[in-house]
Amino acid sequence: AAQKMLRTRLTLCLCVLLPVATAFQAAGPVGMRLLNTGAQVVSRSRPRHDTRHTTRMMGGGFGFGATKKDTFKYTGTQRPSLWPTKLKPVPSNIMKPDYAGKKNGAPGGHNHLKFPWDIHVNTEEDIAGIRQSARYAREVLDIAGAAVAAGVNTEDLDILVHEETIKRGGYPSPLNYHGFPKSVCTSINEVVCHGIPDKKAILKEGDLINVDVTVFCNGYHGDCSEMFCVGEVDDKAKELIQTTYDAWQAAINICKPGVKYSEIGGVIEDFIVPRGYSTTRNFCGHGVGTVFHTNPTVVHYKNKINNGVMAPGHTFTIEPMINEGDHKNVMWADGWTATTADGGRTAQFEHTLLITEDGVEALTAKTESSPRYWWEQKE
Numbered sequence: 001a002a003q004k005m006l007r008t009r010l011t012l013c014l015c016v017l018l019p020v021a022t023a024f025q026a027a028g029p030v031g032m033r034l035l036n037t038g039a040q041v042v043s044r045s046r047p048r049h050d051t052r053h054t055t056r057m058m059g060g061g062f063g064f065g066a067t068k069k070d071t072f073k074y075t076g077t078q079r080p081s082l083w084p085t086k087l088k089p090v091p092s093n094i095m096k097p098d099y100a101g102k103k104n105g106a107p108g109g110h111n112h113l114k115f116p117w118d119i120h121v122n123t124e125e126d127i128a129g130i131r132q133s134a135r136y137a138r139e140v141l142d143i144a145g146a147a148v149a150a151g152v153n154t155e156d157l158d159i160l161v162h163e164e165t166i167k168r169g170g171y172p173s174p175l176n177y178h179g180f181p182k183s184v185c186t187s188i189n190e191v192v193c194h195g196i197p198d199k200k201a202i203l204k205e206g207d208l209i210n211v212d213v214t215v216f217c218n219g220y221h222g223d224c225s226e227m228f229c230v231g232e233v234d235d236k237a238k239e240l241i242q243t244t245y246d247a248w249q250a251a252i253n254i255c256k257p258g259v260k261y262s263e264i265g266g267v268i269e270d271f272i273v274p275r276g277y278s279t280t281r282n283f284c285g286h287g288v289g290t291v292f293h294t295n296p297t298v299v300h301y302k303n304k305i306n307n308g309v310m311a312p313g314h315t316f317t318i319e320p321m322i323n324e325g326d327h328k329n330v331m332w333a334d335g336w337t338a339t340t341a342d343g344g345r346t347a348q349f350e351h352t353l354l355i356t357e358d359g360v361e362a363l364t365a366k367t368e369s370s371p372r373y374w375w376e377q378k379e
Contacts, residue, residue, distance in 0.1 A: 076190030134222030319350035
């Protein structure tokens with residue numbers, strides 16, 4: 001009787017756990033963190049993806065792993081690629097991250113970080129390496145941004161980023177990361193993040209685009225992104241971009257040793273909500289350095305999550321995605337592209353940041369030759 005009862009309990013456990021495991025496996029390449037009271041399921045190597053705020057497209061939509069008939073109700077003007085893509089080659093003499101040659105693109109990580117509040121402290125040698133990669137990322141981002149114009153397609157931007165990264169002896173970090181097929185993320189209008197470059201994604205006058213560049217060089221990643229306007233944009237677009245930038249800067253300004261990472265999100269929400277905007281809740285900033293995505297997790301909304309305390313030697317990103325409308329988003333069948341659920345436009349900025357003894361340094365800060373926004377030109 002005891003053995004029969006044990007078998008029954010094991011069967012019940014499997015009935016519960018196997019569907020959960022299958023659901024995680026089916027979640028695709030976008031990283032997942034489920035935040036529950038008193039518990040976290042952590043994927044350190046990828047950005048946080050919380051299904052409570054996302055409708056995932058299962059089936060419809062062209063692109064990677066999609067069905068032939070596109071039945072998905074897109075929320076805005078953007079559409080996925082109709083064609084498969086091959087990974088662009090990288091010269092053999094260039095150092096590559098561990099995921100570059102893997103079929104599934106799965107990266108390694110910081111195995112010594114057992115909890116969300118465990119954060120790698122970089123050595124002086126590490127910081128010098130991250131600083132160099134961050135500088136290259138800034139240079140490549142500026143070059144890509146200068147190429148943004150009506151009539152340019154995002155595949156052209158991908159080719160440019162790929163070539164400019166290789167010129168600097170670097171590897172474009174997004175390439176084959178968990179299978180991502182391109183060397184840069186290009187997110188237009190309602191695309192929140194992780195837009196896949198495509199020949200048919202042709203920029204039009206009045207579009208907004210986020211270009212997200214990460215360079216891996218000599219064992220270190222440097223990560224940054226900015227918004228670019230295609231020609232003249234409307235006043236609401238300008239307000240969205242400047243509000244996102246100002247909220248991002250306000251969050252950076254509180255960073256110093258002893259500050260909790262959980263404080264960042266409150267600063268951002270306190271800035272944007274009174275102005276009528278929302279902050280995306282299911283993608284996050286992250287630690288960066290020898291690993292592309294690691295601890296800490298940096299969420300961009302008010303929270304009390306114990307993701308650690310800032311200390312000298314920490315390197316991480318802050319990258320809020322701010323929306324004209326609701327914070328909810330939908331996923332395309334490619335498993336990467338997230339768009340606002342209501343079709344509203346969205347904006348994002350990102351720096352690789354270093355906590356110093358007395359404050360913070362933006363390692364991907366603009367150089368003297370970097371393009372300036374309209375509000376910066378007035379200063």
